[in-house]
Amino acid sequence: MFDLTGRVVLITGATGGIGGAIAHKMKHAGATVVVSGRNAEKMNSEFDDGFIKIVADLASDGAAEKLVADTIAAAGKLDILVNNAGITRDTLLMRMTDAQFDDVINTNLRSCFKMCRAAIMPMMKNRFGRIINMASIIGVIGGPGQANYAASKGGMIAMTKSIAAEVASRNITANAIAPGFIxxxxxxxxxxxxxxxxxxxxxxxxxxxxxxxxNACVFLASDESSYINGQTLNINGAMGRF
Ligand SMILES: NC(=O)c1ccc[n+]([C@@H]2O[C@H](COP(=O)([O-])OP(=O)(O)OC[C@H]3O[C@@H](n4cnc5c(N)ncnc54)[C@H](O)[C@@H]3O)[C@@H](O)[C@H]2O)c1
Known part of the structure; x- marks a missing residue:
């Protein structure tokens, strides 16, 4: 499909369903793949020694900065960042606790901000970068019981557009993917x-x-997608047509 030989990709939430698929596709496309997750045992059972594995809980302070630094220490650089880690804490707004709101914003949006901020400087020095932020259809259309999740994913989409405007002249793209039901x-x-x-x-x-x-991630990570920037790719089997 697309050739990512020589590229280093970091994927957060790689032990999850979507993150795992991205990791394997990126590897298949020739990239050096750094996978990150909270659970070392799970990472070892899902990924062989061909992957670089780094444990990180992105909800904790300093974890994002350390993860980017550890990636560069282990792989030499960071070309492609996939911010995929995410959680839900669904409940109706009138029952939603502060903790349910904060946990989702912290894990989904705040960690994405921190990862992007930490990755930008090395990407600028590198004169190449691809940032792919895993949003959601819920961040576009909202959903009952998901005010916290919708706010986090809508925030990621808006933030991605701003990042793209800041870094497009540096050969860096920042795009969001908004999956439907996967x-x-x-x-x-x-x-x-x-x-x-x-x-x-x-x-x-x-x-x-x-x-x-x-598959879409590999495309957005490739050289061929260099003029696609600040966009949201909706992948939902026509569930939402925006
Ligand atoms: N499955 C869907 O239908 C769907 C739809 C739209 C968007 N998404 C988004 O896609 C991404 C992947 O979701 P998935 O469906 O594969 O779910 P999943 O639960 O299988 O994977 C989520 C991953 O994020 C990791 N994670 C959660 N909190 C973390 C933290 N504090 N630090 C580090 N890692 C953490 C989990 O360990 C897990 O590996 C998420 O951001 C999710 O919001 C999923």
Whole structure:
């Protein structure tokens, strides 16, 4: 497909459904792949020694900066950053606690900001960079029970546009991907009733696979996508047509 030979990619939340697929696709495209997750055991069981593995909990202070520094120490540079780590804490707004709101904003949006900030300078020095922020269709259209998640993902989309405007002249692109409903541990926990109602809203007639997102990531990471910048790629089987 696209050739990423010589590129170093860092993927957060790599032990998850989408993150794992991205890691394997990037490797297949020839990149040196640094995977990051919270659980060393899980990383070792999902990735062989061909991957560089770094444990990091991005909800904790200083973790993002350390992860970028550790990546450069281990792989020599950082060309492609995929901010994929994310959580949900769904509940109706009137029942949502401060902690449920803060946890989601911290893990999804604040860590993305910190990762981007830490990666920008090395990418500028490198005169190349690709930032891919994993947003969500919920960040575009909202969703009941997801005010915290929608705010975090909508924030990521808006932030990505600002970053692109700041760094486009430096041969760096920053784009967001907004997946629809993808089959992963995050969506496995939803009730059958809810899944059925989502499926009815998807003209493609199926849920997305992690590889549907990973393929787009490889494209956005490639040299061929150099003029695509500050955009949100909606991948949702026509569930949302924006
Ligand atoms: N599955 C979907 O339908 C869907 C739709 C739209 C967007 N997304 C987004 O795609 C991304 C991947 O989700 P997924 O579906 O693969 O879910 P997942 O739960 O399988 O993966 C999420 C990953 O993020 C990691 N993570 C969570 N908190 C972290 C922290 N504090 N520090 C480091 N890592 C942390 C988890 O350990 C996990 O590896 C998320 O950002 C999610 O919001 C998913």
């Amino acid at each position: 089959k992963t541990p995050m969506t496995d926990v939803l009730s059958d009733e809810l899944k059925k109602s989502y499926l009815a809203q998807i003209p493609a007639g199926r849920f997305g696979e992690p590889d549907d997102i990973a």
